[in-house]
Amino acid sequence: MTMQRHQYDVVIVGAGGAGLMAALYATKKGAKTAVLSKLYPTRSHTGAAQGGIGAALGNLEEDHPEWHTFDTVKGSDYLGDQDAIEFMCYQAPAIVYELEHMGLPFSRTPDGRIAQRPFGGHTNNRTGKPVRRACYAADRTGHMILQTLYQQSIKHNVTFFNEFQVLDLILVNGKVAGVVAIDIATGTIHVFHTKAVVFATGGWGRLWEITSNAYTLTGDGAAILFRRGLPLEDMEFYQFHPTGIYKLGILITEGVRGEGGVLINDKGERFMERYAPTVKDLASRDVVSRAIYIEIKEGRGINGQRYVYLDVRPETVNKYAAIDGRTRPDGSPYVVTAEELLQKLPDIIDFSRTYLGIDPMAEPIPVQPTAHYAMGGIPTNIKAEVLADEKGTVVPGLYAAGETACVSVHGANRLGTNSLLDIVVFGKQAGIHAAEYALGTDFEPLPKDAADFAISQLETLRNSKGSERIADIANEMKRVMMDHVGVFRTEEGLTEALNTIRELKERYKHIHLDDRGKIFNTELLSAWELGNLLDLAEVTTVSALARTESRGAHWREDYPKRDDKNWLKHTLAWKRENGEIELRYKPVVITKYPPKERVY
Amino acid sequence: MQVTLKIFRYNPEKDSAPHYETYTLEAEPTDRVLDLLEKVKSYHDGTLAFRRSCAHGVCGSDAMRINGVNRLACKVLVKDLGTTNITIEPLLGLKVVKDLIVDMEPFFENYRKVLPYFINDEPPPPDGRERLQTPEERERFDDTTKCILCGVCTTSCPTFWADGQYFGPAAIVNAHRFIFDSRDRGAQQRLEILAQDSGVFRCRTAFSCTEACPREIQITKAIAEVKRAILTGRLD
Incomplete structure (x- = not known):
């Protein structure tokens, strides 16, 4: 198989808001940076975000970052880490101004300032009434953020590898050494030798039948790290947005x-x-x-x-x-x-x-x-460094930001407008820290067989001799996730879902692909993405089954109360060598706001 | 209902020349054309290649020719076509890579030529807050901020087909978005670029772009405004 090699200080995987923000900052810091995206950057799903980005600018009425912090903590049902939430909410006004200075065309107030509107869970902390905190550009705020960051990337000569699907992460001695990718247009495998990697690959809404998410949101980054022995945090917390268009799931802000x-x-x-x-x-x-x-x-x-x-x-x-x-x-x-x-x-x-x-x-x-947003994901700290365990051990050179990461600023339930905020705040952190790390360290030697695992994964799929259609497996997975791992959950339903997912993982070994070619073999990549989704379906369900309480988006009909005594903690899930999933837990960071009952 | 899809097929690894293949399938009147393509790929022929992502008209991935007109496959419902015979072909004017996938690089190259980014080296307000802009000033370029770079307009432009040198409507739309932004200071640079041979004066106001735009941007009007700015030197 033909293969190409590249060397960069920093590689960023994904070109939505988090990836582009990371790319801008890593490039500006002087690190030789490449962005790998399976799409053209402007196709990323950040562009589908509508209503606004949260920041206590106070342009129309009194507001404070402190109120934004408390609302986010309360919205998270007290599972969010309060140090990280405070960091994000206090960064918010400056970063919104930074976007405006990059030219982002926000809607305006009569006196020429950034327009703001009310949004769910954002309140005046004195009266409890909704506050105008969501900074917006009509109902295409995400589109304008994505366009603006892409425009700035052109201005600052960011290097892109468009329509490159990253397949694997290479760790050597526990440190980042590179990533393996396929050039979708040619089928050629590329190995990127690098000192730091930022995963900004977005969410996995395609686990469910009704979703607001793009076809391409298949949790690739989270699944790659999970397979490489790193944990995923709080996977049982997945947000259903209340207003998707009936049957289609398309978001209505x-x-x-x-x-x-x-x-x-x-x-x-x-x-x-x-x-x-x-x-x-x-x-x-x-x-x-x-x-x-x-x-x-x-x-x-x-x-x-x-x-x-x-x-x-x-x-x-x-x-x-x-x-x-x-x-x-x-x-x-x-x-x-x-x-x-x-x-x-x-x-x-x-x-x-x-x-x-x-x-x-x-x-x-x-x-x-409609299935909308993953609160859980790759565990990170506020520097966007990826964490390897419940003690907070950092994986040198590895960063994650945006929906794929779990800082955790959203805890058990994300407030609207906080995802656009999350991607720019922590995308920026990832870019800065990845560049600083990369500029102060040497390349790890890249093993000769770096691409072998990724190639064998693809070849196994391409040459699979079974008769299963990937669409049938995907549809069955989406149905069972919708029925049993959705808004309401029970032990019985979750167990049924888990059994079905494990059966589907067996059936997945016997698929048949029509396309054995190299050029734009999108069937092969869909099959690979389905493998990611099945892994994430399993870990989501296992995490949900274990958590015998109701908190935020995780609602157990058989355990309808929040249980702070036993469950005020984050789940961490590992895939072990024998294929079993191991769960461990780590405490929630509580600084100023002791858990209280949550009423709106 | 039953629909018949006639799809342009070309696999450079196998085919010496493009051909059409026909698929008959069950469809709902409210199905998107993209849903039908997914159905073909899932159950009839997995080798069919097309781009898609958001599936609701905001990412711009699935631009293609549907019954002879450039559309986003996710924004056309079967019932809106007025026929059950649906012909699907790749965009014109760009090289076909495989089936419905064209090489978008020349399109983005034209886009990059017009300096499609905010230019203003003056320091922002000393309080660190936003540059002020009235709602009227903001409204001036609102229409052209909607562009999703799908390529539908540029590849329906007869001048673009005839002449690979023309920047095309999408690039001009994105230049317009900055030229008429009261905060931007790069208008002169962009107008000089657009006054060149490959620029706005190649537009023959055929209105094909405006009719095709899935975001309903008044593209011909935007191009006319850029032409006027070049001719008069004024941005009002």
């Missing part, structure tokens, strides 16, 4: 509710009043998703079906704004027009028209919870 949209059941009730009397439709995502599931289960889904309505018609918005006593920053009553909503939420309106054939200004949008 929480910003719709920030602008005054409300959730309505079949009886025409604004049911969130019953679940979160103070902030109602702007409660945390875990709370809202559970409420929707309960409404559906109790027969109040629309026409008895598995969805509810998200109603953002101006008359509905104005009716409930009046009931809530909602006001504009100048104290006048909050009254919106269709024109204003169109300007603030153009993409949402476009999605509704394209995929549902409805105009949300005239009709409510059918929605259901």
Whole structure:
């Protein structure tokens, strides 16, 4: 097999917000840096984020990083590490200004400042009412972050290897030595000899049937490290966003509710009043998703079906704004027009028209919870260094940032707008620290057989003699994850899921691929990605089965209470040589906010 | 319902020339064309190659020709086509690498030529906060910030097909996004680049780009505004 070699100080895997931010900083620090992405950078899923990036700028009303910190701790159901959360929330205003200085076209307030809107779980800590903290560019904030960072990468001559799928990480004496990748266009294997690697490969929403995530979100980075003997943290905590388009899962931003949209059941009730009397439709995502599931289960889904309505018609918005006593920053009553909503939420309106054939200004949008975001992932510290164990031992040269990492700033449930914040704050940290590390150390010798494992993985798949279609295995996995490892979980369901996943892993050994070629063999890569998903499905389910409490997004019907005495701790899961998964735990960092009951 | 897909196929490892293959499958009227391609790949022929990622029209991966018109496969529903015979081909004007996948590098090369990034070397406000911009100033270039670089416009432009030297509409859209941003200071540099032979004056206002844009950007209008800025030296 033809092979090419390269040498870089720093290799960044993934070109979404975290990867590009890391690339900019590593390049600026003077490290010879390469970005490897399985997509063209602008195709990354950061571009699908809509509603905003959280930062206590206080442009429209009083706000403080301290409030943002507390809201995030509370949102995490006290599982987030408070030192990391404080770091992120205090970095937030400066990093949002930094994005603005890079040219990011935020929407503006009448006095020319960055516009901000309310979002779930973000509150004025004195009154408990929603606060305008989400800095936004219409309803395409992620798109503008991705475009801006890519533009800056061009300006600063960042080196890209586009459509390169990273397959493996090479560790020598416990230190980073390189990565192995395939050039998708030619099928050629490339070995990158490097001193530091940043994994910024995003999430794994494709584990579930209904998801807001792109086809390409298959948890590659997390799965590669897991196979290499490194642990994954808090994998049982996976967020279902309350408002995905019915059946399709396409995200409808929480910003719709920030602008005054409300959730309505079949009886025409604004049911969130019953679940979160103070902030109602702007409660945390875990709370809202559970409420929707309960409404559906109790027969109040629309026409008895598995969805509810998200109603953002101006008359509905104005009716409930009046009931809530909602006001504009100048104290006048909050009254919106269709024109204003169109300007603030153009993409949402476009999605509704394209995929549902409805105009949300005239009709409510059918929605259901959609698999959206991994709170867990590769354990890291606030320098984005990857941790090898529960004692915090750092893997020299290895970094991770963004959704694939678990710092942990989101704990058991992430607040909306905090993922865009996470990717820029910790992407920056990863770039800085990876470059500093790389510039102060020598290359580890790269073993001759560095690419062997990756090549054997691909060749095994390519030449597999079975008859199983990968789509059948993937569909079965997605179904069982949706049914049993979703919003509500039980021991019985999780056990069934685990058995099914293990059967599917057996069936996966007997697949058949039609494409045996080299050039753009996307079937081969889909098969490889499915292997990653199956590994992550297993570790997610094992972690969820062990945690006999309900916290944040992990809700056990058979253990419906949070149990701080036994479970105020992070899960770490390892894949051992014999294929077994071993679980260990580490304490949560608590600095200022002792755990309290969580009500919205 | 039953649909018939006629798909352009070309595998350089096997085929001396491109050909079409036909697949008949069951579909829902609300299926996206991308869903049909996934179905073909999953159950009929795993060798079919196409790009896709977000599947809802924001990443720009799956631009292709559907019944002769450049579209994103994830933004076209079967019922919107008005026929059950669906012909799917790669974008025109770029080299086909395999099946529906074209080499996008020339497209991105044109994009990079227009300095598609924020230029302003003046120090930001001393308080470290944002540069101010009124909602009206922000609105001035709002439309062109929507571009997702899918290539649909550039590859539906007859001038681009005829002449590989033309930057194409997408590059001009991205130049427009900065030229009319009140905070940016690189307008003159970009206008000089766009005044060259390969620049805006090659546009023959065929409107093909505007009609094709999946983000509904008023591309021809943006190009006209850039032309006017070059001719008048003014950015109003």
